[in-house]
Amino acid sequence: MEVVGKDIHSFQETVRDHSEYDFTQYSHTSLRRRLTRILLELEIDMDALTVRMRNDGEFLEGIVRKLTVHTTELFRDPEIWKKIKVNLLPTLQDKSTIRIWHPGCSTGQEVYSMMMVLEEQDLLEKTEIYGSDLNPDVIKTAREGTYKYHFNQSYLENFDRVMLNGTGTPSWSQRKYWKKYFHIDETHDMIRMKDFLRSKPVYKKLDLVKDPNLFLVKFDLIVCRNVIIYFNNELQNRVFDLFHSNLNEQGTLLLGVHESIMGPFSKRFIRKEPFYHKAPE
Numbered sequence: 001m002e003v004v005g006k007d008i009h010s011f012q013e014t015v016r017d018h019s020e021y022d023f024t025q026y027s028h029t030s031l032r033r034r035l036t037r038i039l040l041e042l043e044i045d046m047d048a049l050t051v052r053m054r055n056d057g058e059f060l061e062g063i064v065r066k067l068t069v070h071t072t073e074l075f076r077d078p079e080i081w082k083k084i085k086v087n088l089l090p091t092l093q094d095k096s097t098i099r100i101w102h103p104g105c106s107t108g109q110e111v112y113s114m115m116m117v118l119e120e121q122d123l124l125e126k127t128e129i130y131g132s133d134l135n136p137d138v139i140k141t142a143r144e145g146t147y148k149y150h151f152n153q154s155y156l157e158n159f160d161r162v163m164l165n166g167t168g169t170p171s172w173s174q175r176k177y178w179k180k181y182f183h184i185d186e187t188h189d190m191i192r193m194k195d196f197l198r199s200k201p202v203y204k205k206l207d208l209v210k211d212p213n214l215f216l217v218k219f220d221l222i223v224c225r226n227v228i229i230y231f232n233n234e235l236q237n238r239v240f241d242l243f244h245s246n247l248n249e250q251g252t253l254l255l256g257v258h259e260s261i262m263g264p265f266s267k268r269f270i271r272k273e274p275f276y277h278k279a280p281e
């Protein structure tokens with residue numbers, strides 16, 4: 001079932017006209033892949049999908065939730081987390097309160113990684129952590145902080161690299177160390193984050209296409225990784241504007257390893273690999 005350009009346009013228009021969401025400024029590459037998968041899964045063609053989306057709001061909501069990519073992991077890109085730990089967090093330690101926002105936080109592993117690194121630096125207590133996503137299902141999982149162990153074993157390798165400066169081959173003796181942050185139940189194939197981490201963040205559903213900053217505070221650090229890669233240039237600029245105006249003076253933005261600021265906002269940040277620091281006004 002081949003999804004062509006006009007199918008994507010018509011799909012984007014149907015979603016925009018019949019829901020609160022707007023994917024008209026998303027890049028076609030990812031939408032095409034997801035749409036193809038949805039059609040195969042439901043065993044219907046584009047016309048039938050469009051008719052159902054127009055007539056059934058709940059169905060449309062379900063399609064939107066299938067549309068976005070939620071891939072994430074604990075300490076994803078460990079080298080970046082080492083730089084957060086060694087180069088960035090020490091610059092925030094004199095602040096009385098540190099505020100960090102994770103837009104597009106998906107199921108929360110990035111938020112938990114940040115809290116663990118903060119705790120290692122003795123900074124967690126004075127930090128306010130905010131997480132948001134377009135999709136309420138992933139926010140629910142983030143709040144629960146419970147993940148499949150089997151699927152997430154590489155978490156432990158990342159944990160070893162970032163938190164213990166290891167080589168990524170954790171030994172069983174390190175279990176004691178993990179226990180501070182999460183409980184592993186192999187029988188039930190489960191990793192569960194400790195309550196002091198689960199109860200800390202404030203989460204909100206927030207759509208970067210149209211919502212303002214719903215947290216009503218400014219941030220020292222915004223971590224938005226692997227989200228704007230799905231947006232076209234116009235939407236990326238809208239999001240950079242939102243981030244720029246909600247960062248404190250000298251605040252920092254961190255994007256994904258394959259993402260960068262191009263266009264007008266590149267002058268308003270100072271790039272110090274991998275970070276973007278807000279340039280003085």
Ligand SMILES: C[S@@+](CC[C@H](N)C(=O)[O-])C[C@H]1O[C@@H](n2cnc3c(N)ncnc32)[C@H](O)[C@@H]1O
Nearest residue numbers: 068069071072104106133134207208209225226
């Ligand atoms: C690939 S995940 C990235 C998760 C995490 N930041 C990381 O890098 O591991 C992308 C997330 O962005 C969210 N997203 C996509 N479009 C969004 C939008 N318009 N507003 C807010 N979140 C959005 C998706 O729901 C998904 O959870």
